[in-house]
Amino acid sequence: MSRSTFTLDDLKRILLEGSGAPEGDGLDGDVLDTEFTDIGYDSLALLETSSxxxxxxxxxxxxxxxxxxxxxxxxxxxxxxxxTVAAA
Incomplete structure (x- = not known):
């Protein structure tokens, strides 16, 4: 499914689906500028998220x-x- 927007809620949902972590684990509060490693996500989790x-x-x-x-x-x-590039 192709979409045109990607939000923090989308990222949280996909991170949680891919990691199997309990709902909201490490993603509560203002995490926009927090390093992924500080909220418990390593490069493997991010590779899965990217996929x-x-x-x-x-x-x-x-x-x-x-x-x-x-x-x-x-x-x-x-x-x-x-x-944005894909939509152009």
Whole structure:
């Protein structure tokens, strides 16, 4: 399914689905600028999240997204950038 927006709620949902973590684990509060490692998500969790986003949104994320997007805000911006390009 292709979508045109990607929000913090979308990221939280996909992170939780992929990690199997209890609802809201590490994602409560203002986490936009918190490092993923500080909220309990490592590079493997982010790789799984990227794969799920690619399938759900019909886009292909650069490998650099996982390495460079170290906070939810940066990850959302990277996905939004890909959605914008895909929509053009």
């Amino acid at each position: 799920r986003i690619e399938r759900e949104y019909g886009i292909e994320l650069d490998e650099s997204v996982v390495g460079e997007a170290t906070t939810p805000r940066a990850f959302i911006a990277a996905v939004t950038g890909h959605l």
